[in-house]
Amino acid sequence: MNAFTYYNPTRIEFGRDKENNIGQMIAEQGVKKLLIVYGTGSIKKNGLYNRVIESLKSAGIAYEELDGVVSNPLLSRVQDGIDLVKSHNLQAVLGVGGGSVVDSAKAIAAGALYSGNVWDFFIQKASITAALPVYTIMTLAATASEMNGNSVVMNDTTHQKYSIASVLVNPKISIINPELMMSVPPEYLAYSATDIIAHTIEVYFTATDHPHFQSRLVESIIKTVIETTEILLKDPLNYDARAEFAWASTQALNGLTNSGTGGGNFPNHMIEHALSALFNIAHGAGLSIVIPAWMKWYKAKNTPQFERFAKEVFALDTADEGIAALEQWFRSIKTPTTLAEADIPRERIAEIAENAHGLAVLWGMGETYSAATIAEILQNG
Amino acid sequence: MNAFTYYNPTRIEFGRDKENNIGQMIAEQGVKKLLIVYGTGSIKKNGLYNRVIESLKSAGIAYEELDGVVSNPLLSRVQDGIDLVKSHNLQAVLGVGGGSVVDSAKAIAAGALYSGNVWDFFIQKASITAALPVYTIMTLAATASEMNGNSVVMNDTTHQKYSIASVLVNPKISIINPELMMSVPPEYLAYSATDIIAHTIEVYFTATDHPHFQSRLVESIIKTVIETTEILLKDPLNYDARAEFAWASTQALNGLTNSGTGGGNFPNHMIEHALSALFNIAHGAGLSIVIPAWMKWYKAKNTPQFERFAKEVFALDTADEGIAALEQWFRSIKTPTTLAEADIPRERIAEIAENAHGLAVLWGMGETYSAATIAEILQNG
Numbered sequence: 001m002n003a004f005t006y007y008n009p010t011r012i013e014f015g016r017d018k019e020n021n022i023g024q025m026i027a028e029q030g031v032k033k034l035l036i037v038y039g040t041g042s043i044k045k046n047g048l049y050n051r052v053i054e055s056l057k058s059a060g061i062a063y064e065e066l067d068g069v070v071s072n073p074l075l076s077r078v079q080d081g082i083d084l085v086k087s088h089n090l091q092a093v094l095g096v097g098g099g100s101v102v103d104s105a106k107a108i109a110a111g112a113l114y115s116g117n118v119w120d121f122f123i124q125k126a127s128i129t130a131a132l133p134v135y136t137i138m139t140l141a142a143t144a145s146e147m148n149g150n151s152v153v154m155n156d157t158t159h160q161k162y163s164i165a166s167v168l169v170n171p172k173i174s175i176i177n178p179e180l181m182m183s184v185p186p187e188y189l190a191y192s193a194t195d196i197i198a199h200t201i202e203v204y205f206t207a208t209d210h211p212h213f214q215s216r217l218v219e220s221i222i223k224t225v226i227e228t229t230e231i232l233l234k235d236p237l238n239y240d241a242r243a244e245f246a247w248a249s250t251q252a253l254n255g256l257t258n259s260g261t262g263g264g265n266f267p268n269h270m271i272e273h274a275l276s277a278l279f280n281i282a283h284g285a286g287l288s289i290v291i292p293a294w295m296k297w298y299k300a301k302n303t304p305q306f307e308r309f310a311k312e313v314f315a316l317d318t319a320d321e322g323i324a325a326l327e328q329w330f331r332s333i334k335t336p337t338t339l340a341e342a343d344i345p346r347e348r349i350a351e352i353a354e355n356a357h358g359l360a361v362l363w364g365m366g367e368t369y370s371a372a373t374i375a376e377i378l379q380n381g
Numbered sequence: 382m383n384a385f386t387y388y389n390p391t392r393i394e395f396g397r398d399k400e401n402n403i404g405q406m407i408a409e410q411g412v413k414k415l416l417i418v419y420g421t422g423s424i425k426k427n428g429l430y431n432r433v434i435e436s437l438k439s440a441g442i443a444y445e446e447l448d449g450v451v452s453n454p455l456l457s458r459v460q461d462g463i464d465l466v467k468s469h470n471l472q473a474v475l476g477v478g479g480g481s482v483v484d485s486a487k488a489i490a491a492g493a494l495y496s497g498n499v500w501d502f503f504i505q506k507a508s509i510t511a512a513l514p515v516y517t518i519m520t521l522a523a524t525a526s527e528m529n530g531n532s533v534v535m536n537d538t539t540h541q542k543y544s545i546a547s548v549l550v551n552p553k554i555s556i557i558n559p560e561l562m563m564s565v566p567p568e569y570l571a572y573s574a575t576d577i578i579a580h581t582i583e584v585y586f587t588a589t590d591h592p593h594f595q596s597r598l599v600e601s602i603i604k605t606v607i608e609t610t611e612i613l614l615k616d617p618l619n620y621d622a623r624a625e626f627a628w629a630s631t632q633a634l635n636g637l638t639n640s641g642t643g644g645g646n647f648p649n650h651m652i653e654h655a656l657s658a659l660f661n662i663a664h665g666a667g668l669s670i671v672i673p674a675w676m677k678w679y680k681a682k683n684t685p686q687f688e689r690f691a692k693e694v695f696a697l698d699t700a701d702e703g704i705a706a707l708e709q710w711f712r713s714i715k716t717p718t719t720l721a722e723a724d725i726p727r728e729r730i731a732e733i734a735e736n737a738h739g740l741a742v743l744w745g746m747g748e749t750y751s752a753a754t755i756a757e758i759l760q761n762g
Contacts, residue, residue, distance in 0.1 A: 001559075001624035003396025008389070014641065015384025178382075213605040213625045220597035227593065243382035244594045247641060256637075260395065260628060 001211045002262025007167055008255050010147045014176045014247065019137045020051055023059030025173050026092065026135055033062035034092040034135075035085050037105045039069050043096055043139065048180060052096055052137065064088050066108075072276050072283070073100040074156045075119060081108035082118060085132070094135045095171075099143030099152075099283075102136045106151040106169035109134045119155060122162040124362060131168040137175040140184055141246035142192035142284065144199060144253035146174035154277055161277040162359065176250065178242035186233055190333040191284025192249070193229040197222055197326075198272075198287045199253040203264030204309070205295075205302055210261065215305075217257050219312045224248040226313075229333055265365050268294050271374055274356035281342050288335040289342060292327040293380035299323065339381045349378045382592045383643025388548055389636050391528045395557045395628065400518045401432055404440030406554050407473065407516055414443035415473040415516075416466050418486045420450050424477055424520065429561060433477055433518065445469050447489075453657050453664070454481040455537045456500060462489035463499060466513070475516045480524030480533075480664075483517045487532040487550035490515045500536060503543040505743060512549040518556040521565055522627035523573035523665065525580060525634035527555035535658055542658040543740065557631065559623035567614055571714040572665025573630070574610040578603055578707075579653075579668045580634040584645030585690070586676075586683055591642065596686075598638050600693045605629040607694075610714055646746050649675050652755055655737035662723050669716040670723060673708040674761035680704065720762045730759045 013025070026034065036052070043049040056063055066081045084090070085108060093112075095105030109132040111118030120126035138146050145151070149170045152163040184192070200218040204210075224244055231241040251257070258264060271294065272286035279286075299306045299319045310322025327337050336342045344352075353374035360369040394406070407415065417433070424430040437444055447462045465471070466489060474493075476486030490513040492499030501507035519527050526532070530551045533544040565573070581599040585591075605625055612622040632638070639645060652675065653667040660667075680687045680700045691703025708718050717723045725733075734755035741750040 001621050001628070003399070005392065005394055007392035011386065011388035012640075013386055018384070209621075211621065211625050211628075212608065213601065213629050216601035216605065217598070220594065220601055224594040224597065240382050240590075240592065243641065244592050247382070247592075248594050251637075256632075259393075260624065 023055035098140030141249040207261035207264035404436035408440040479521030522630040588642035588645035
């Protein structure tokens with residue numbers, strides 16, 4: 001087991017109606033005016049927006065608004081948010097939405113206290129040394145952004161989908177109310193399930209060490225995600241399944257499963273970021289294409305762990321059977337497993353691989369993942 | 382799944398040699414003089430004391446010392462620590478040892494900022510509203526005190542072993558170096574294993590709700606504890622087994638496994654606290670007597686979860702088989718499972734039950750656990 005630091009100071013408020021007290025919770029931390037960040041309007045249709053505003057007002061918190069955050073959130077909109085914070089001298093950022101909204105809120109929180117361009121953080125030209133406090137109300141369970149310091153943003157000029165990681169942008173408080181997630185459409189539920197599984201298996205397979213305890217935590221998450229996804233596809237209003245799905249999602253990328261594993265990396269995310277940067281497909285849809293392709297390429301490098309995966313998750317024997325079972329499960333929940341299903345032309349594989357390789361270099365995987373190797377993996381997709 | 386708040390701001394520094402930087406880590410938080418709390422001298426024999434002092438000195442941190450903390454730590458010694466902190470105007474408390482040392486450090490940290498008697502917190506006459514920062518270097522894995530806000534202290538006047546719980550005394554930083562635990566004698570390893578298992582199964586069996594995900598986390602911890610205990614009894618210097626044992630121990634009582642379960646309580650701990658208050662036996666030794674006795678009494682109240690336990694942990698079918706397997710496992714690691722083995726006379730069961738009932742009332746279980754019921758449970762032991 002490798003050395004590690006685990007530090008996750010986010011407070012989770014989990015359960016029905018928790019968002020109705022968001023104003024008071026934030027006011028207790030001394031915040032008097034903040035920026036609300038949200039997406040393309042669903043929170044206005046379903047009444048969440050009004051409840052949040054009412055809670056803020058009754059707690060005496062003033063606010064400005066940044067709407068229009070989209071999936072694969074754009075750097076330009078993050079910059080708009082930073083400008084709003086600076087011009088109104090706001091003290092905090094409240095994201096109400098899914099991972100894209102919260103990731104944007106984090107980037108705004110860091111960029112607001114930086115004199116340069118916030119993109120500097122993403123290309124590792126500068127390090128985050130301070131950030132405004134971030135608060136979240138989650139409407140989608142997938143990214144675990146509610147309990148980590150990660151933010152993924154898409155540079156709409158360069159078509160690079162890059163990320164930052166700093167405990168300084170860990171949300172101070174995150175509201176997880178499973179009822180707010182009941183309207184997530186089935187295809188996004190499937191993409192989310194894929195994303196959660198991806199968060200756990202990246203390190204599960206690529207780590208330099210595989211403590212049994214950490215492997216058991218990963219398998220607990222995957223089994224829960226499979227079980228609850230199948231329940232929710234039939235019964236979207238099942239509160240307990242939504243709740244377990246959401247909490248497993250949070251645990252999948254809050255630092256817990258990776259602690260002590262040492263040296264794991266995120267090749268599937270790296271390749272997927274190129275897919276969604278170039279084709280603007282949903283992150284989870286990209287992942288369900290990349291994962292089986294990558295697993296087939298990678299399996300020989302860590303056969304014992306692939307056999308363990310097959311046995312513990314699917315009660316099967318061989319690495320190949322485990323991979324086939326996961327791929328089949330992706331198909332069963334109707335998330336794509338081939339480039340063709342996502343209308344991505346095979347003749348663009350070289351271009352995708354080149355884009356992904358840029359990220360591989362930045363994430364320290366440049367030698368293992370040359371553009372040629374990434375192209376070879378994508379040929380499996 | 383029930384509503385919950387999860388908030389655990391402790392930073393864990395896990396791995397070899399981490400304690401050698403404790404001075405710098407604490408200095409970075411602005412602390413200039415603190416109280417070191419430790420036990421009966423083993424840290425002086427093995428060199429840990431010298432390394433800690435050297436690290437503090439090189440970081441420019443002044444210190445006072447409180448030694449002589451014993452298992453089932455005494456309120457009188459906590460009061461000595463509070464007096465030292467107040468008279469020297471110390472800014473923090475550093476516990477170097479096992480759960481008793483760290484629990485004492487927490488009680489000192491809370492008591493130092495309180496004008497009344499610190500025992501007021503334990504009998505719920507007062508609430509903790511402020512505490513000095515607590516730091517820990519763990520030499521025993523069992524209590525998870527390194528990552529929670531719990532402290533159990535024994536009032537040496539009234540013979541009450543009572544507890545407090547407040548995030549204000551969660552350690553700011555805890556060092557977990559598995560190498561520091563390699564000298565733990567086999568009987569204390571066994572007691573620790575019992576304690577860890579107790580931390581998870583209390584709520585696993587008594588909760589009002591049993592989300593599968595939370596049950597899986599508990600089973601992951603128990604399976605890891607069983608596996609690594611067996612390795613360590615044969616091979617005490619096995620670093621990876623020490624590490625997994627330690628990390629599973631931390632996860633067993635840091636709030637994670639209980640989140641969302643709602644309404645669980647700690648009857649085995651309640652009864653055991655009376656045992657060790659009256660007979661000064663090791664906490665884990667008391668638990669391995671109480672747990673099978675309690676399980677036999679409680680099983681009919683939650684048969685499905687007992688069947689699940691039998692199946693997932695021991696690959697057995699019935700509740701009775703699961704209980705017998707756990708009891709047998711306790712015997713195999715040589716921790717007592719009967720009162721007789723711990724030289725506790727059966728004629729004192731009524732007295733133990735009366736003492737335990739006092740705690741049951743304080744913990745909100747007074748109606749379920751009358752003295753007569755507790756005596757009935759202990760008759761199984």
